Amino acid sequence: MFKKVLVANRGEIAVRIIKACQELGVNTVAIYSDVDKKAPHVQLADESICLGDPTPIQSYLNIPKIIKVAREVGADAIHPGYGFLAENPDFAHSCNDISIKFIGPSFKVISLMGDKIEAKKTMEKAGIPVIPGYHGAKQDNKSLIEEGKKIGFPLLVKAAAGGGGKGMRIVHSEDRLNEAIDSAKRESKSAFGDDTVFLEKYLDKPRHIEFQILADEHGNIIHLFERECSIQRRHQKIIEETPSPVMTPQLRKKMGDTAVAVAKAVGYSNAGTVEFMIDKNLNFYFMEMNTRLQVEHPITEMTTGIDLAKWQLKIASGEKLTIKQKDIIQRGHAIECRIYAENPAKGFLPSTGTLEQVEVPTGPNIRDDSGIYTGMKITPYYDPMLAKIITYAENRDENINKMIWALSRYIIMGVTTNISFLKKVLEHEEFKKGNITTHFIDNYFKDRTVAKDRLPVDAIIALAVYDSMHKKSQEVVRYKEVDPHNPWKHVGRWRVSGQEEK
Amino acid sequence: MFKKVLVANRGEIAVRIIKACQELGVNTVAIYSDVDKKAPHVQLADESICLGDPTPIQSYLNIPKIIKVAREVGADAIHPGYGFLAENPDFAHSCNDISIKFIGPSFKVISLMGDKIEAKKTMEKAGIPVIPGYHGAKQDNKSLIEEGKKIGFPLLVKAAAGGGGKGMRIVHSEDRLNEAIDSAKRESKSAFGDDTVFLEKYLDKPRHIEFQILADEHGNIIHLFERECSIQRRHQKIIEETPSPVMTPQLRKKMGDTAVAVAKAVGYSNAGTVEFMIDKNLNFYFMEMNTRLQVEHPITEMTTGIDLAKWQLKIASGEKLTIKQKDIIQRGHAIECRIYAENPAKGFLPSTGTLEQVEVPTGPNIRDDSGIYTGMKITPYYDPMLAKIITYAENRDENINKMIWALSRYIIMGVTTNISFLKKVLEHEEFKKGNITTHFIDNYFKDRTVAKDRLPVDAIIALAVYDSMHKKSQEVVRYKEVDPHNPWKHVGRWRVSGQEEK
Amino acid sequence: MFINYEHENHVYNVTTTRRDNYYFITYDNTEYKVEAEEIKPGQLKIKIGDRIVKAIITEGKTEKYVFANGNVYKVKQVELTGRKKPKKKEQEDLSSPISGKVVNVKVKKGSIVKKDDVLMVIEAMKMEYLIRAPYNGTVKKVNFKENDQIEIGENTVELEKK
Amino acid sequence: MFINYEHENHVYNVTTTRRDNYYFITYDNTEYKVEAEEIKPGQLKIKIGDRIVKAIITEGKTEKYVFANGNVYKVKQVELTGRKKPKKKEQEDLSSPISGKVVNVKVKKGSIVKKDDVLMVIEAMKMEYLIRAPYNGTVKKVNFKENDQIEIGENTVELEKK
Secondary structure (H helix, E strand, O other): OOOEEEEOOOHHHHHHHHHHHHHOOOEEEEEEEHHHOOOHHHHHOOEEEEEEOOOHHHOOOOHHHHHHHHHHHOOOEEEOOOOOOOOOHHHHHHHHHOOOEEOOOOHHHHHHHHOHHHHHHHHHHOOOOEOOEEOOOOOOHHHHHHHHHHHOOOEEEEEOOOOOOOOEEEEOOHHHHHHHHHHHHHHHHHHHOOOOEEEEEOOOOOEEEEEEEEEOOOOOEEEEEEEEEEEEEOOEEEEEEEOOOOOOHHHHHHHHHHHHHHHHHOOOOEEEEEEEEEOOOOOEEEEEEEOOOOOOHHHHHHHHOOOHHHHHHHHHOOOOOOOOHHHOOOOOEEEEEEEEEEEHHHOOEEOOEEOOEEEOOOOOOEEEEEOOOOOOEEOOOOOOEEEEEEEEEOOHHHHHHHHHHHHOOOEEEOOOEOHHHHHHHHHOHHHHHOOOOOOHHHHHOHHHHOOOOOOOHHHHHHHHHHHHHHOOHHHHHHHHHHOOOOOOHHHHOOOOOOHHHO | OOOEEEEOOOHHHHHHHHHHHHHOOOEEEEEEEHHHOOOHHHHHOOEEEEEEOOOHHHOOOOHHHHHHHHHHHOOOEEEOOOOOOOOOHHHHHHHHHOOOEEOOOOHHHHHHHHOHHHHHHHHHHOOOOEOOEEOOOOOOHHHHHHHHHHHOOOEEEEEOOOOOOOOEEEEOOHHHHHHHHHHHHHHHHHHHOOOOEEEEEOOOOOEEEEEEEEEOOOOOEEEEEEEEEEEEEOOEEEEEEEOOOOOOHHHHHHHHHHHHHHHHHOOOOEEEEEEEEEOOOOOEEEEEEEOOOOOOHHHHHHHHOOOHHHHHHHHHOOOOOOOOHHHOOOOOEEEEEEEEEEEHHHOOEEOOEEOOEEEOOOOOOEEEEEOOOOOOEEOOOOOOEEEEEEEEEOOHHHHHHHHHHHHOOOEEEOOOEOHHHHHHHHHOHHHHHOOOOOOHHHHHOHHHHOOOOOOOHHHHHHHHHHHHHHOOHHHHHHHHHHOOOOOOHHHHOOOOOOHHHO | OEEEEEEOOEEEEEEEEEEOOEEEEEEOOEEEEEEEEEEEOOEEEEEEOOEEEEEEEEEOOOOEEEEEOOEEEEEEEEOOOOOOOOOOOOOOOOEOOOOEEEEEEOOOOOOEEOOOOEEEEEEEOOEEEEEEOOOOEEEEEEOOOOOOEEOOOOEOEEEEEO | OEEEEEEOOEEEEEEEEEEOOEEEEEEOOEEEEEEEEEEEOOEEEEEEOOEEEEEEEEEOOOOEEEEEOOEEEEEEEEOOOOOOOOOOOOOOOOEOOOOEEEEEEOOOOOOEEOOOOEEEEEEEOOEEEEEEOOOOEEEEEEOOOOOOEEOOOOEOEEEEEO
8 A cells, every 4th residue: 555645636525535545544645725725635634735826727737846746745646536637647647757656547548538539439449339429530610510410419519628518518500509619619728728529419318327437457347336417507417326216227237337348448447437328218328438536426435335535545556356246236325416606596607705604414324525614715716516415315215305404404604505406406306206317407497597585584583583682782872872863874783793792 | 204203312312313303304302401402402403392400310311291291292202212211111101191102112022121030031931042140039138149159250240120231240259249239239229210130140251242123013023233342341332343253144144033033022113132142152142132222223324224213213103114134235344432521541430521622523434423512511410422433444454444543533622531542442453353352441451540641742742832822922021020030920821812913 | 673684686674673582573564473592603593483493694794694494595784775775787787797717808899799699708617607798789898808807796898789 | 931731640841932933842851843833723733844743722721632643632731830739649549539429328437447448439420439448447537428419529538547
């Protein structure tokens, strides 16, 4: 096992990895930018190094700086988390060059899977079903429009280097295609430094179902069953669950075997995820492979009892997988909800500000993976995901109720969050029935910008009581003497605590 | 399912039960004594009723008062938790009388199992192996000493109505027997209102291993495997784990079948625990059956994925067990450590005071069941257990490390706790090897009163830095003017925060 | 005590009187008689008839947050005189919805645009936001250029309706 | 700055000087040069050479609690002059180890007792504590009777050594 691991990330995933390291007796080094000085991952790590400027390119994406730090602190491995440099082959290569183990697959595999076009071609050759589309080299708008017409509408424009919905556009008719190509290219260029796009058939009632795999460096590969990730907004997952309500034992076996075949086809090692699209007839197509730990990995951990982060460390340090496919049992039901600082009523617009109060639900089979704290400033520098809440129960119905219970006790004040929105999705009749597709939110929550919640009576009463408790009687008197015709003055003044009345 | 459940308990178990109810959509009523006004179970419940005087007999043990409250709030069921009235047949009977469902087995079964002598006789008749001993009616000291001599030493004096080590004495020689009988009788009288005792052979290298069962009201009974509870101090468990390091598949099957047979023999329903003693040759003997949820139930929940508290509610409301024995799988390894306000260096003497600071470790597969908060006063009225911390990992070795990690981040300031002691037990070579017996602590930690920890250098440096940061420079100056020969005056004054220097 | 609370552009007019151990709260022509206790700073336990309501209130710089019925609401206190009426903000909005960086400016002074044309692209938190024309018109002024930092609520473009 | 910390009857003599951004801490003839930062009130991050130490300090009424290396230590500050030396408490202790209720008094004035005889039984938190004679002797005075409330540290019995 490694002696010292540098964690090249921030937020909840950095916290998750540091804890996994520490439990295995591995020393940890956190890196952080100026705004993250007080962040939980910094507090938790055994050592921590400041990278300065919060701009990602100057800090968490700064390969030379991170490599330099890793050498200086004497790290023997780097864990990249997800996002940032997790799927950057240059970073993995740079680690190799200085004999620091990159905790992930080889940079060649990252490179191959990072190029969505090459990845699909490779998979097609290996006999894996892929979605009809254009993955060619002709990248001028005219050629792309021609190819798009061949595939037919609706279709997807996707960044070749993309992931997490970035650089992705859905186009319903020919006349919007040109603009979508421009926009996808621009976003892709800005996010990944590469503006290659490809086109793909858009499926009917599609579900996003992915399989978790673990592969060691000795050729052993297992899969840990599926995750249903169809609930998405802006092409980003917000609710994931396992098992999928649509899965059958036969389909699970077939897709699981395919996921293992995908990993085998490229000589994969590390934890990884093979993403599939499923249509309404349960035909499945390889979409892409994520060569890292996923945001939603905890639901697999809860249903299989296997610690994926620890296995990443064990595999990277050369250990063999001791778990056999037949020994892995999927048990009960797990859901993850991603809590974002965003306003669902305004098109999921990110919300910035200071977290005035944070309170987290606790209880058996409730897991909270978060990197936030009361007083934390949410800046526009990084992804607005604040936390992930994961629940487990014996079956799906019970678990949906459990998650609603937990979300109803998740208190974040100071920024607008999607917590109430997540509850509305979970409470939706079609969700409860398991009738979900990647269009679920567009289909059922189109009117979300209109239907704003009114302030409930209980909240009004609470405010009135609170203000009544905390007004300074002195102040009221003083105002009366000064200006008896303006009864509002004193209520404008608020106090932070009610100590005077105690 | 019930509409409204009154939880007749306090602390972590009341919290646990309230959450289980709420997840199932059941309204909850907490009861509390004056000192528990701000306790977590009170905050969490949908309603809460004050019972006044904190003395248990006036509050949590006050059957007429609790019954009255239950009627007034319109509860249709009462959950007794563990301890207090959980195994009091009169209470169960009183609930019956007013048609409020007591969440537990019938009062007849409670009564039978509560009488340890009758319980053993019943089990002997049903062909269940029991420990040699005297369970007779002759309760004068002379007769008991005679019987004790027949059994031989060491032997145990046990309260017939006892549980959790209360009213239990181990006697190594004849000359101590008289005093032990007196003391056990007195303690039993005070705790349970009954001073009947019995005598029992004390086994060689004994382990305490118990089996969890679930039985519905339709005759279905399953067991959920074992819990190894050998690590005890003052005959009370402090560390429990599952699976037991000594268990074999054959023995597990045999003991599990026996546990089910025990439950069947008495027509049991509800969650329950059959406690066995095992000797060094793996012979097992029925000890007693606990007719309630156990303190250590979470380790079974973590390894089986089954929610025992929810099943108690489902069973009591008449639902059938839907889980079959063959479907229950024991997975991974779970440990529970009980955190007590007590001083291991002074014979585990309870410690009272105010909790100045409480910080709980969090992370995947770490469960904290607690009923404490910063600012809480620990009074001598109730059991000094503050919290239970439970961890799960894929195997025992990893899990011991995980628990040590978690305990090293469990911060309770204001009372002396056994946290450091728990870590020492987990770190002990013989514990790591699984070589444990109920004498483990007596055998390996006899000198615990002598070997006091010295203050480590890191703590000294931290204190010095803190005091240096927080001294008022003003104060130092003032002192210099006043009394240049006494350099100590200013350091005696402490401040709560360092705002002046910011 | 009279207070007006503003939430999502809606104003709630509330009167509170404290008598003996009760609070009498009048809102929307209904009087609620409640008992209340502050368990911890900002944490209230309120008894409204048979119901127990738990609420948590935190004060921000210019707003309060109240947690009740499992949700968090952001509330402002407003004066009655009308001096501080909620703005009619939603209508024809060309202000930036977010603080971020201007990554693309599609128009210049004098540009003639059609409804829904993209005027400016703003990037924040790794996502793009498009400022679209709310009506056909002529650009009178462009307030930002590429790579400028833009704050939430700042006007992006001045657009004369055609 | 000079401070004496007392922990478990042992006194630790510490000198601290602050210069530039460093603290120089001398203890047991060793000087430690450290950098330190208070992350949150009472939460310290201390750099001692290459090592990072995290500590949490909370102040009680008459003592401090310090969390370091995964353990909590209770510490008092003592003055050097000797006026407040640690008590020789362990020796021949007949004081109550706990606050609780006296449930049984086994001796009366004039009783002759042997070492390890039980003198009094105190119950607290549902457990019993026995006060045993630390030596052979004669009871001079019994300070409590059955059902009395007794506080921690109060003397139970005065016992003259034989």
